[in-house]
Each structure stands twice: as C-alpha cells, then as structure tokens.
Amino acid sequence: MDMSTPITACLVIIGNEILSGRTVDANLSHLAKRLNEVGVQLREARVIPDIEATIVATVNAVRAQFDYVFTTGGIGPTHDDITSASIAKAFGVPIHRHPDAERILREHYPDEQINEARLKMADVPMGAELLDNPVSSAPGFRVENVYVMAGVPRIMQAMLDSIIPTLRGGEEVLSVSITTDLAEGTVADGLAEIQARYPDIEIGSYPMYKMGSFSTTLVLRSPDSARNEAASIEIRTLIVQLDGHLITPELV
Amino acid sequence: MDMSTPITACLVIIGNEILSGRTVDANLSHLAKRLNEVGVQLREARVIPDIEATIVATVNAVRAQFDYVFTTGGIGPTHDDITSASIAKAFGVPIHRHPDAERILREHYPDEQINEARLKMADVPMGAELLDNPVSSAPGFRVENVYVMAGVPRIMQAMLDSIIPTLRGGEEVLSVSITTDLAEGTVADGLAEIQARYPDIEIGSYPMYKMGSFSTTLVLRSPDSARNEAASIEIRTLIVQLDGHLITPELV
Numbered sequence: 001m002d003m004s005t006p007i008t009a010c011l012v013i014i015g016n017e018i019l020s021g022r023t024v025d026a027n028l029s030h031l032a033k034r035l036n037e038v039g040v041q042l043r044e045a046r047v048i049p050d051i052e053a054t055i056v057a058t059v060n061a062v063r064a065q066f067d068y069v070f071t072t073g074g075i076g077p078t079h080d081d082i083t084s085a086s087i088a089k090a091f092g093v094p095i096h097r098h099p100d101a102e103r104i105l106r107e108h109y110p111d112e113q114i115n116e117a118r119l120k121m122a123d124v125p126m127g128a129e130l131l132d133n134p135v136s137s138a139p140g141f142r143v144e145n146v147y148v149m150a151g152v153p154r155i156m157q158a159m160l161d162s163i164i165p166t167l168r169g170g171e172e173v174l175s176v177s178i179t180t181d182l183a184e185g186t187v188a189d190g191l192a193e194i195q196a197r198y199p200d201i202e203i204g205s206y207p208m209y210k211m212g213s214f215s216t217t218l219v220l221r222s223p224d225s226a227r228n229e230a231a232s233i234e235i236r237t238l239i240v241q242l243d244g245h246l247i248t249p250e251l252v
Numbered sequence: 253m254d255m256s257t258p259i260t261a262c263l264v265i266i267g268n269e270i271l272s273g274r275t276v277d278a279n280l281s282h283l284a285k286r287l288n289e290v291g292v293q294l295r296e297a298r299v300i301p302d303i304e305a306t307i308v309a310t311v312n313a314v315r316a317q318f319d320y321v322f323t324t325g326g327i328g329p330t331h332d333d334i335t336s337a338s339i340a341k342a343f344g345v346p347i348h349r350h351p352d353a354e355r356i357l358r359e360h361y362p363d364e365q366i367n368e369a370r371l372k373m374a375d376v377p378m379g380a381e382l383l384d385n386p387v388s389s390a391p392g393f394r395v396e397n398v399y400v401m402a403g404v405p406r407i408m409q410a411m412l413d414s415i416i417p418t419l420r421g422g423e424e425v426l427s428v429s430i431t432t433d434l435a436e437g438t439v440a441d442g443l444a445e446i447q448a449r450y451p452d453i454e455i456g457s458y459p460m461y462k463m464g465s466f467s468t469t470l471v472l473r474s475p476d477s478a479r480n481e482a483a484s485i486e487i488r489t490l491i492v493q494l495d496g497h498l499i500t501p502e503l504v
Contacts, residue, residue: 016456019294020427021284022471023458025277028299032273042271044306047280047297050456054296077437078457079444109437117440135461154461175272185329185361188369192331204268204302205330206275209387209406219274 007170009035010066011045012058014073014083015151018047026153027072034160039169040068050074055086063090063146068167070160073151075140077117083148084141088125091143098124101139108137132162171223176232179217182244183207187216190238198231200224215247259422261287262318263297264310266325266335267403270299278405279324286412291421292320302326307338315342315398320419325403327392329369335400336393340377343395350376353391360389384414423475428484431469434496435459439468442490450483452476467499 011031017023025047032042043066048054055074063069074083088095101122106114121138124130131140131147133155140149140159149159180187184207195203201222208215218235220228239246263283269275277299284294295318300306307326315321326335340347353374358366373390376382383392383399385407392401392411401411432439436459447455453474460467470487472480491498 016454016473017458017471018280019284019297020288020425020471020473021281021294022427024281028270029273029276032271036272042273043301045271045299049295076457076459077440079440079447080456113437115437115441117444118437120440121437136466152459152461173272175274183365185365185367185370185373188329188331188372189367192369195331202268204332205328206269207328207404209404214388219269219272221268221272 007040008043008066009040009068010062012071013047014071016049019049027156034164036173038164038167039171040167050080050082052082052086056090059090069146071148072156075150077121084124087148091125093126095123096126097122101130104137131159134158173221173223174225174228176220176228177217178235179247180239180244181215181247182242183214184216186242194234201231259292260295260318261292261320262314264323265299266323268301271301279408286416288425290416290419291423292419302332302334304334304338308342311342321398323400324408327402329373336376339400343377345378347375348378349374353382356389383411386410425473425475426477426480427471427473428480429469429471430487431499432491432496433467433499434494435466436468438494446486453479453483
C-alpha cells in the first residue's frame with residue numbers, strides 16, 4: 001500500500017450526558033493514541049445527542065468522508081439506547097436479532113435476568129459483524145467502515161483491542177515534546193522560521209497557565225524520527241538563544 | 253420571547269493536540285453547564301484540526317444550524333494559531349489589526365516583549381467585537397453568532413464569564429439524578445414505561461462499571477421541577493419493587 005496516503009478516522013460520540021456536561025468523555029484520547037500506533041489518524045470527532053435523525057445524518061456524512069468511523073455510546077438495554085437502530089437506518093438496512101449475539105447474552109446472564117430489554121442488545125443492522133465484548137458480553141458491531149462500540153470506557157477499550165489488529169494502517173506519527181519556561185509569544189517568531197524549514201513536520205505550540213505564569217510545550221509530529229530530532233535540536237537552540245530553559249512539564 | 257423554542261449552541265474545538273490524544277478537552281463540560289444556567293442548550297460539539305479549509309467549512313455549517321457557535325483554540329501568537337484568519341475567511345471579510353486589541357496588548361506587555369507574533373493576536377475579522385480576556389489580555393472576539401475563545405481553560409472560562417450575561421436564553425433544564433445498585437438491564441423495561449408516561453422529560457440511563465460490578469445512574473432532565481419530582485418518585489418506587497437500593501454514586 002501507498003505509505004504516503006494517510007488513513008483517516010472520525011469518532012462520533014453519541015450521548016446526551018456528554019452534551020449536558022454531566023460526563024466528561026474519556027474515549028477520544030484513548031482512541032486517538034491506539035489508532036496512531038497502527039498508523040490511522042483521528043481527524044475529527046463529533047459529539048451528538050441521542051436523536052435518531054442526528055445520528056443518521058452524522059454517520060452518513062462522516063462515513064463518506066473518512067476511511068474509518070468509530071461510534072461510542074447508546075448500545076445498552078434502555079429506551080435511550082438508539083444507536084443500533086439509527087445505524088441500521090443510516091445504511092438503509094433492517095435491524096434483526098443476531099443469533100450469535102443472542103446466544104452470547106443467554107450464556108452470560110442467568111435465566112431469571114434475561115428479559116426483553118437485555119435481548120434488545122442482540123439487535124444489530126442486517127449484515128453487521130459482531131465485535132467481541134469480554135467485559136459485559138453484549139457485543140458491538142461493524143457495518144462496512146463504521147465500528148459501533150459501547151460508551152463505558154472499560155468496555156470501549158476492550159472492544160477496541162480486538163478492532164485494532166484488523167485495521168489497515170499507514171505510518172505511525174512519532175512525536176517529540178519540548179517544554180520551556182518561555183512564553184509562546186517569545187518563541188513564536190523563531191518557531192515560525194523553523195516550521196517553514198520543516199514543512200513535513202507538524203509543530204504545535206501549547207501554552208500552559210499555572211499559578212500566574214506561563215510555560216510552553218512545543219510538540220513535533222511526523223513519521224520520520226530523524227527529521228523530528230533535527231528540528232528539535234533547532235528548537236532547543238532557539239530556546240537557549242532567547243535566554244529560556246528546558247523544563248520538565250510535571251515540575252511546572 | 254417564546255419560552256418553548258429551545259435556544260441551541262454548538263462548540264467547535266479547534267486543535268491538533270485534542271485529536272492526537274495529547275490533551276483532553278476540559279472546555280466542553282464547563283461550557284455546557286454555564287450555557288444551561290441561562291437556558292441555552294449545547295446540542296453538538298465538533299473537534300477539528302488546525303486546517304483552514306476544515307475550520308471554514310465547519311464554522312459555516314454550524315453557524316447556519318445553531319443559534320450560537322462557540323470556538324476554542326488557535327488564537328495565540330504562534331504559526332499554528334490560524335483560527336482568526338479562518339473565521340474571517342468563513343465570513344468572507346478581511347482580517348485587520350483591531351486598534352483596541354493592539355492597545356490592550358501594548359499596555360499588557362513590557363516594550364521589549366512586544367513583537368510581531370504577539371501583535372498578531374490583535375488581528376481579527378473586520379467587524380468583529382472584542383471579548384475581554386482578564387487573564388492574559390489578548391482578546392477573543394465575536395462575529396455575528398460565532399464566539400471565538402482561547403483554548404486554555406482558565407482563559408476560556410474568563411472569556412465565557414463576560415459572554416454569558418449577553419446571551420438570549422430559553423428555559424434552564426433542571427436535572428435529578430438517581431443512582432441504584434441495579435444493572436441497567438434490570439430497570440430497563442420498567443423505565444421505558446415511565447419514560448412513555450413522561451414524554452416531556454428526557455430520562456437518561458448511565459451504567460457505571462467498577463471493580464467487577466455495575467451500577468446505574470438515571471438522570472431526569474426537563475425545565476419543570478414538579479414533573480421531574482413526580483417521575484423520580486415513580487423511578488424510586490420501581491427500584492424498590494425490583495429489590496434494588498438507592499445508593500450514593502460517590503460510594504460506588
């Protein structure tokens with residue numbers, strides 16, 4: 001495969017509880033890092049409510065635009081879990097009770113705990129492939145390039161473990177971080193010159209603000225560790241020329 | 253104004269550092285809660301990279317769709333801070349050095365620290381209104397219904413403090429939370445019946461998984477506290493009927 005074409009992904013976070021501010025998403029950061037290890041770049045994320053029309057429109061927009069789409073949330077047993085039905089609608093296929101998923105649920109739950117709500121978790125779009133859930137048994141699923149996972153981080157991570165080896169990836173992006181006690185505005189002009197000489201490296205500048213003083217972390221990202229190292233030497237030299245110091249972020 | 257028409261908002265989080273997993277966003281949750289206090293509902297959030305074409309397309313899509321749009325990130329002094337120029341492009345207006353913003357920066361920084369990079373923070377779209385930044389002086393700005401804020405949480409929060417009183421809001425959504433040691437699948441069928449009788453209340457069910465066992469938090473949200481209370485009594489009764497207990501989430 002062509003290593004120069006980036007493989008892209010989008011995360012769709014489905015859940016009113018994120019948009020109300022009640023719950024802080026913990027899945028984006030984990031997904032981004034795991035995808036990067038296999039050379040897939042997370043390029044966008046959308047947080048949307050538990051509304052069927054919104055899920056359908058969003059999934060259809062992003063599955064045409066990115067190589068992979070991952071969704072989290074809304075595949076549990078309660079009335080507000082409408083992701084599976086919405087994904088079926090997005091693909092224009094009926095939903096059906098997957099026999100393997102039903103068997104998995106019946107094996108997992110004692111007889112007296114099997115009810116219609118729990119069996120609903122076996123309903124997936126026609127043609128979907130199940131994704132293993134070693135934590136709580138109810139599977140996720142894949143339809144074409146759309147991977148539908150649970151929102152509970154522990155379960156999402158377990159599902160992702162089995163997805164990752166199946167992805168077609170590109171090059172892993174390697175990063176180098178440099179933190180200084182200089183403010184962003186002090187390094188900015190020199191940094192722009194270095195960025196201009198290294199157009200193949202994405203150089204990000206991230207200010208931190210703690211106890212009334214600023215520090216800055218510069219992050220270099222590219223698949224080429226030698227190029228990253230060359231640029232980072234120039235940045236360290238710039239910092240020293242500006243009477244700054246390299247510092248350990250944890251000590252800021 | 254018509255209290256029954258919800259006032260909606262979208263957050264656009266601009267920053268490669270969020271999409272790489274390096275930084276976990278801390279602004280969404282804060283914004284959602286502050287907006288709700290004045291009756292504005294956060295209905296979507298998008299996390300996008302520092303790419304001009306993406307910022308332009310995203311901002312133009314969401315500003316037509318929601319009453320208010322808030323952006324965070326990319327208004328600092330470094331080469332990767334391209335939000336202001338991108339917003340100008342989205343609105344089809346030139347960027348200019350705002351005289352008040354330049355004066356604010358020149359008053360804030362000692363003469364020897366004023367450089368072209370820092371003055372770039374005074375460049376805003378023509379016609380933009382400045383947003384006060386009491387933390388680090390460099391202002392945010394507003395163009396029509398788009399509010400452009402810093403990404404550093406401390407600064408974003410300070411900017412939001414001055415925006416909040418200016419927003420045209422609807423009804424605040426009030427919420428009641430009930431946590432039980434029952435699993436989601438156990439309460440699901442009864443909960444769906446209660447939801448059917450209270451279509452005006454958004455009832456969410458959120459499983460937690462800790463040390464091998466599940467608990468569930470049920471959240472009722474509506475502007476009507478009496479309706480919330482009536483439905484929550486029915487939910488507490490359901491939990492007791494199912495041999496469950498009400499528990500304190502912190503003790504789970």
